Amino acid sequence: MNMALKDKIIPNSWRQADIIVIPKSDTNTANVRNFRPISLLNTDYKIFSTILANRFKVFLNNWIGIEQKGFLPNRHMKDNVRCVLDIIEYYETFHQKELALITIDAEKAFDNLNWEFFKLLLRELDMGYYFINAIEAIYTNQEAKLLINGQHSESIQIEKGTRQGCPLSPLIFIFALEILIRNIRKDDQLKGTKIRNQEYKIRAFADDIVCFIEDPRRHITKWINNMENFGKVAGFFINKEKTKILTKNIVRGNQGKLEEATGFKTVAKVKYLGIWITAKNAQLLKNNYQSKWKEIKTDLQNWQSLNISLLGRIAVIKMNVLPKLMYLFQNLPILRTQKIFQEWNKDITKFVWKGKRPRIKYSTMTDATKRGGFGLPNIKLYYEACVLNWVRDWIALEDNNILTLEGFDLRRGWHAYVGYDKRKVEKNFGNHFIRAALIKVWEKYKKRFYNKTPLWISSLESSQSHILQWPVWPRYKDLLVKSNGTYDLKPQERLKEKFKNMSWFQYAVIKEQYTKDARIGFNGFNSVWDRIMLTEKKVISKIYDTLLEWSTETTAIKSCMINWARNIGHPIMLDDWERIWNKKLKYTYATELKENWLKIFHRWYMSPKKLGQMYKSYNSTCWKCKTQEGSFFHVWWSCEKTKRYWKMIHEETQSILKKKFPLKPEYYLLGITDTELQLDKNDDILFMYSSTAARIVFARNWKMAELPSKEIWLQKLMEIQEMDKLTFLLKESRGQGIKHTNWEKLRNYISQ
Numbered sequence: 102m103n104m105a106l107k108d109k110i111i112p113n114s115w116r117q118a119d120i121i122v123i124p125k126s127d128t129n130t131a132n133v134r135n136f137r138p139i140s141l142l143n144t145d146y147k148i149f150s151t152i153l154a155n156r157f158k159v160f161l162n163n164w165i166g167i168e169q170k171g172f173l174p175n176r177h178m179k180d181n182v183r184c185v186l187d188i189i190e191y192y193e194t195f196h197q198k199e200l201a202l203i204t205i206d207a208e209k210a211f212d213n214l215n216w217e218f219f220k221l222l223l224r225e226l227d228m229g230y231y232f233i234n235a236i237e238a239i240y241t242n243q244e245a246k247l248l249i250n251g252q253h254s255e256s257i258q259i260e261k262g263t264r265q266g267c268p269l270s271p272l273i274f275i276f277a278l279e280i281l282i283r284n285i286r287k288d289d290q291l292k293g294t295k296i297r298n299q300e301y302k303i304r305a306f307a308d309d310i311v312c313f314i315e316d317p318r319r320h321i322t323k324w325i326n327n328m329e330n331f332g333k334v335a336g337f338f339i340n341k342e343k344t345k346i347l348t349k350n351i352v353r354g355n356q357g358k359l360e361e362a363t364g365f366k367t368v369a370k371v372k373y374l375g376i377w378i379t380a381k382n383a384q385l386l387k388n389n390y391q392s393k394w395k396e397i398k399t400d401l402q403n404w405q406s407l408n409i410s411l412l413g414r415i416a417v418i419k420m421n422v423l424p425k426l427m428y429l430f431q432n433l434p435i436l437r438t439q440k441i442f443q444e445w446n447k448d449i450t451k452f453v454w455k456g457k458r459p460r461i462k463y464s465t466m467t468d469a470t471k472r473g474g475f476g477l478p479n480i481k482l483y484y485e486a487c488v489l490n491w492v493r494d495w496i497a498l499e500d501n502n503i504l505t506l507e508g509f510d511l512r513r514g515w516h517a518y519v520g521y522d523k524r525k526v527e528k529n530f531g532n533h534f535i536r537a538a539l540i541k542v543w544e545k546y547k548k549r550f551y552n553k554t555p556l557w558i559s560s561l562e563s564s565q566s567h568i569l570q571w572p573v574w575p576r577y578k579d580l581l582v583k584s585n586g587t588y589d590l591k592p593q594e595r596l597k598e599k600f601k602n603m604s605w606f607q608y609a610v611i612k613e614q615y616t617k618d619a620r621i622g623f624n625g626f627n628s629v630w631d632r633i634m635l636t637e638k639k640v641i642s643k644i645y646d647t648l649l650e651w652s653t654e655t656t657a658i659k660s661c662m663i664n665w666a667r668n669i670g671h672p673i674m675l676d677d678w679e680r681i682w683n684k685k686l687k688y689t690y691a692t693e694l695k696e697n698w699l700k701i702f703h704r705w706y707m708s709p710k711k712l713g714q715m716y717k718s719y720n721s722t723c724w725k726c727k728t729q730e731g732s733f734f735h736v737w738w739s740c741e742k743t744k745r746y747w748k749m750i751h752e753e754t755q756s757i758l759k760k761k762f763p764l765k766p767e768y769y770l771l772g773i774t775d776t777e778l779q780l781d782k783n784d785d786i787l788f789m790y791s792s793t794a795a796r797i798v799f800a801r802n803w804k805m806a807e808l809p810s811k812e813i814w815l816q817k818l819m820e821i822q823e824m825d826k827l828t829f830l831l832k833e834s835r836g837q838g839i840k841h842t843n844w845e846k847l848r849n850y851i852s853q
Contacts, residue, residue: 102149106231109238115146118245118264119253140245140265147268153235154268160228161272167502168282171306172271175637180503181304181311182376182432183491183535187506188294188301188313189382190534192349194510199351200294201317201359202378204371205328206343210308211274212262215336216240219277239269261336271307278305281331285312291327292320299505311373317348318355322362347371349380376432382534385435393429394445397422401452412696414453415466415477422449423478430487431641435538442481453477461703468653469646471683473662475699479649486644488542493634495519495539496557498574507536514562514574519543520555521563549651550630553622556581557634560614561607575600577623580611588623590615661704668734669767677773685772688786690831691824694793701737701770701796706803708733724804737799738766746808750795753811757791757850758784769795783843790825794818818847 104110119141128135162173170176185202192200207213220240223233243259263270285291285303293302293313303312314321325339332338346367348356356367370379370388377388404417436442450459453466461475467482468474494500495515508515510529517523524530524540531537559574579599581588593608629647636643658675666673681702686695700706709731713721723731725742737743751764760779767773769792774780780788794817798809825842832839 105238109234111238114143119248151268200349201314202347203312205310206340207308208338208340213336218335345371412692430484434488482648486641492543517563520558553624554618690828754791790821
């Protein structure tokens with residue numbers, strides 16, 4: 102590595118790559134252009150390039166403008182989609198203005214990049230002797246071999262393009278692309294959308310580029326010429342067949358003139374970053390959500406007949422359905438009605454329960470596993486979490502570029518609508534397609550987040566026109582001082598130490614609003630939303646967890662917990678339940694074992710008594726003893742035949758563990774242990790597995806009079822032993838330091 106940094110020398114293996122080709126979906130495989138190359142690079146080289154990439158990111162994050170959102174910290178794809186939607190909404194209001202929205206398709210964008218261009222750019226910016234040496238060493242004399250059917254081709258010399266699969270590759274590309282974006286930004290002849298002091302011309306996520314051209318009939322050729330001139334130097338070539346134009350407020354005849362001038366086709370909708378965009382935002386629901394759910398519903402119908410467990414079906418929703426919807430939620434938070442969520446939940450419930458009647462309430466199914474739920478994703482709450490993540494920008498007041506665009510027609514500042522209730526007075530706020538959907542969710546939860554005036558509110562910003570921009574708006578957290586439990590407004594002289602441009606009139610405005618807010622009182626910085634505002638990672642997950650906890654708070658003590666306490670004859674403390682949910686169920690990754698306990702806990706199994714209540718002609722007598730009414734607890738424990746079964750399991754378990762302890766239903770049915778057992782962690786795991794094996798084989802004979810034999814129970818316990826080994830290997834591969842379960846006591850028992 103030091104030789105690369107000092108002398109531009111790297112091993113030959115670092116210059117080489119194996120290339121395999123994968124056909125692109127829905128394309129003609131007879132055309133070589135429709136194959137995607139995947140490069141396999143030397144591992145040592147990737148470690149070295151990762152180190153360089155992490156250092157390069159620090160520079161790029163400061164140097165690259167707001168137009169690019171890819172591959173850098175705290176920049177998100179959704180911001181580009183948000184800008185596009187807001188631009189369209191702006192021209193929906195100003196319908197006398199014409200807009201051409203061009204989605205640029207660069208031909209083999211990464212593969213055509215000119216090496217000499219970005220090398221020269223590195224030297225011009227004086228990126229450092231060692232860093233430049235490393236880049237020049239990497240991008241000199243590269244070669245690759247095609248790997249087809251296990252056979253290598255002859256070496257192919259590579260003389261352009263960034264290395265596919267290299268951590269530096271996307272960073273070098275956006276580094277070079279920034280020159281084009283800066284040229285467009287500074288060129289006054291390239292007209293974009295201008296709102297007050299903000300101008301919107303171009304947005305890019307790697308090679309997914311969209312341009313906003315106002316009055317395109319006059320300016321579009323200048324845009325194309327500028328990009329073509331850049332392409333001649335940098336190796337950036339526009340694919341005219343795939344580049345599309347979406348027009349707004351332009352008649353069909355003039356659209357044809359644009360096609361003639363550019364060679365690009367005008368279309369009714371374009372796909373940008375996986376989102377179908379049209380000239381009217383009202384069509385977003387149909388083109389994205391409805392079409393996507395149609396695909397998902399077809400998949401669920403095809404999978405419904407498969408032999409998948411209950412937890413397996415929930416995993417399908419988590420891994421196959423939720424990610425597809427989450428992408429839309431994060432980029433298109435536009436849903437306003439409950440009907441669409443009801444339809445989705447109906448289809449999901451049908452899949453999870455195989456088309457049968459649900460045995461467990463939906464709120465229990467969606468509750469978190471740490472509270473005894475099944476962890477089924479609550480689609481509606483995930484959507485609302487994504488909406489609230491967008492609302493964070495309105496409260497933070499940091500992204501002036503997007504706030505100016507999204508609030509182009511607002512008479513007051515953002516905090517007038519999210520902090521106070523000015524939306525009820527100014528109906529104009531809800532006339533915006535995006536704002537209307539976001540504010541509806543915020544107002545739903547606002548009172549849960551705050552019952553008093555929050556300290557993040559800027560009363561000055563809420564009352565001012567956006568023409569008066571402050572670099573940092575004074576908020577109540579800056580304006581107030583806490584004294585004897587009350588919040589007092591600081592004097593103007595003290596505030597001017599931080600806000601030097603605050604006039605006496607602005608202070609008077611603040612004081613007037615403070616007098617009103619003080620009557621309500623102020624929330625300190627300890628609320629859930631305050632913590633969310635300070636969060637940078639896993640924001641949506643944290644918001645979702647909060648919303649889920651609120652939605653299930655009425656079922657914190659579940660009815661099944663009360664029924665178990667009644668059956669057993671004494672209260673079961675919440676700590677005992679939580680120990681099961683958060684500790685014992687994590688002993689294993691085996692779905693079968695976890696599902697068995699959850700089904701017992703939630704009394705999933707249909708007892709004769711329950712069936713008798715559902716069907717009047719059904720005999721509710723116990724299937725085992727055939728003498729008493731077969732309630733859930735009777736079949737599982739108090740039936741005379743069942744008692745003999747559990748006595749046998751109890752005796753054998755004591756023999757395995759070499760311990761004596763009483764026979765209690767909470768031990769074997771629920772896994773709740775107490776000090777009477779005196780078990781260390783290893784014995785506790787063995788006991789948990791032993792009782793789980795007993796429940797599983799008993800459940801197999803649920804409607805039968807026969808009871809499982811000791812041999813069947815032992816056979817299941819041996820299977821669980823193999824599952825435990827796999828659990829250990831999985832946890833070990835994930836870096837979780839755990840101790841291997843000691844099965845020596847079971848082996849000694851079997852060998853007797």
